[in-house]
Amino acid sequence: MSSRVSAALLALLLAVSVTAPAAAAPVLSTPGPLQQTTETPTPTPAPVTENTTFYVQLQPNGDARWTITDTYALEDENDTEAFEQLAQQFVDGNAGTEWEAAFREANDAATTATGREMNVTSVNRDYVVDDRRGILILEFTWTNFATVDGDRLAVGDAFNTTDGTWLNSLTDDQTLVIAAPAGYGVQSSPPTMGVRNGELRFEGPRTFEPGFLEVAYTGNQGPTTSTTTEDPNPGGALGNTPLWAGALLVLVVGIVVAVGYMNREPGDPSAPVSAASPSDGDDGGGPEVKPESNGNGTDAAEAVSDIDVELLSDEERVERLIEQNGGRMKQARIVKETGWSNAKVSQLLSAMDEDDRIDKLRIGRENLISFPDEDVTEIDE
Structure with missing residues (x-):
């Protein structure tokens, strides 16, 4: 690994102390995103860095979508105004380009070490x-970051260089998160590392030895389909149960239903009513049938709704939140309601925006998230 790559990555990307020729190292400072690069300096609020998160969302094809979030404390309105000026220059690509430059060097170093063609593409900048x-x-796609072998996804060699690894430490205010694709599980991971919701989380300060960040995933790249072509139980729903036993079961069920119907009280809303065959003279104006309670004061329908949330994908959860909030809501509120990190929410919303599932609109200091057909001409501040 060249001294230029080493100095740029270890000093900027990971704030690692290394010995490198001073003349070969680019003149950069940490944190990079708030460095003013224009000739006419803009007053800066000198904010305090709270944290930096590197969020890596793996894709089934081996690509990785990286999201880097730098969070700064803004003490007053002057800090906020100065930050917004710099943030706009960051969005325009005129300031804070150090992260992108550092990762492009890492990409080149990993390509040389692995012999696998990789690229940094689809760069997007935003602020909140x-x-x-x-x-x-800062968001970008690192192509061919992982190797793919059927339903197996392996991560690790993209962190390599010819001299070891470009990622050998995290500072105390940095976090690295590697997230598996939907439907994939962790097959093997670094020792003592726990997996939560398909995510491996590395908190700084810590160091990494070459080869430590090796993770293998297995999963399905598409909907699971059954390979069975014959009925494994030709006996039907009752299997190989004798005919007389099946007839007895039907008779018992019929008696139970009949007794329940005969003993019902007139007007009892719990009495069986056929939606397809209303009683004669019923014009639909009868008493409303209430959902059954689950015993805890919660309607069964609400309980089912609560259970369904756990079965929803991340995209469906966001769409459900937007729908519950009248078709539009602020990005910051989505972060609060879901409990997800800013990096994850930003990456998820960008992907949904590209797929035309939602629209992102900058309103003042925040992003307004809405459905594509939602009228946002009147914004509630």
């Missing part, structure tokens, strides 16, 4: 101001 915090967001 919320609760006295300013957040710079």
Whole structure:
């Protein structure tokens, strides 16, 4: 690994102390995103860095979508105004380009070490101001970051260089998160590392030895389909139960239903009513049938709704939240309602925007998220 790559990555990307020729190292500072690069300096609020998160969302094809969030404390309105000026230059690509440059060097170093063609593509910049915090967001796709072998996805060699690894530490305010694709599970991971919701989380400060960040995933790249072509139980629903036993079961069920119907009280809303065959003279104006309670004061329908949330994908959860909020809501509120990180929410919303599932609209200091057909001409501040 060249001294230029080493100095750029270890000093900027991971704030690692290394010995490198001073003349070969680019003149950069940490944190990079708030460095002013224009000739005419803009007053900066000198914010305090709260944290930096590197969020890596793996894709089934081996690509990885990286989201880097730098969070800064904004003490007052002057800090906020200065941050917004710099953030806009960051979005325009005129300031805070150090992260992108560092990762492009890492990409080149990993390509040389692995012999596998990789590229940094689909770069996107954004920012959010919320609760006295300013957040710079850099997103990009690192192609061929992982190797694919059937339903197996392996991560690790993209962290390599010819001299070891370009990622050998995290500072105390940095976090690395590697997330598995939907439907994939972790087959093997670094020792002592726990997996939560398909995510491996590495908190700084810590160091990494070459080869430590090796993770293998297995899963399905498409809907699971059954390979069975014959009925494994030709006896039907009752299997190989003798005919007389099946007839007896039907008779018992019929008696139970009949007794229940005969003993019902007139007007009892719990009495069986056929939706397809209403009683004679019923014009639909009868008493409303209430959902059954689950015993805890919660309607059964609400209980089912609560259970369904756990079965929803991340995209469906966001769409459900937007629908519950009248078709539009602020990005910061989505972060609060879901409990997800800013990096994950930003990456998820960008992907949904590209798929035309939602629209992102900058309103003042925040992003307004809405459905594509939602009228946002009147915004509730």
